[in-house]
Amino acid sequence: MQTQARLDATLAALSDSTRRAILARLVEGEATVQELAAPFAISQPAISRHIRVLSDAGLIVQRVDGPRRPCRLAPGALSELDDYLAMLRRALEKNYARLDRLLAQETQDKDTL
Amino acid sequence: MSELTMVVEGERHVVVTRRFAASPERVYRAHMDPAIIQQFMLGPDGWSMPVCVHEGVVGGKMRYEWSDGQGNGFYLTGEILALDPPHRIVHVERMHLPDATPDNHVETTFVAEGDGTRMTLRMTLPDEATRKAMLATGMEHGMEASYARLEVTLAR
16 A cells, blocks of 8 residues: 555544554454454444454454454554654654743743743 | 643544643744744754744745754745634645645644643644655654554544
């Protein structure tokens, strides 16, 4: 998949709270579809559809283990988005720490602003 | 010092919030006054903004030029779309690296919270080409791997 399309698929997959909860669970380690379905009041086919979306987006991978299809996070799945957001966050944190200092300074100086 | 929060909303938006220990009037003005913008909107350490134009009126232009002092630089141009002082600024911007990135629509709001201000920045997430170009400017240096994705993308 093209990187652009992959980012779109990643964001679409992450736009659903059930899918985010599934990912949060998988951060702890591999889980079967049944285990993933357990906390939710929705059917196993519905969970399977969410898993399919996550899998198509390249966020998780499934392996075959007899009758079971355990899921786990795909290595580096969120790294593109992660890298971008981490960069943005870092730049903004620096900016606003500077602004904090400017605002504090001007409180001392009284109405230079 | 107040913590910055960042969440992905829908498919194309990033929402950032931050609290400041100053009134909405002062935080709003800090985002409108070139002399103040030049002192804080600098990104990573080592960069400065030798040129800052912010016309401060609806339909007015913005132009920010950054330099790392070693011959590397890039700039941003934008237009102010709506102003509701001291609570809201809407503008559109794009980076020139030197090719222009797609337009990024940004709505910034300032709401009084106690004796301070809660600022919310809602922006359109740049596409792959934009991010690639941004990364190419060297802004990624010093970026650390983090567990940010857990708070950012899995929260809620």
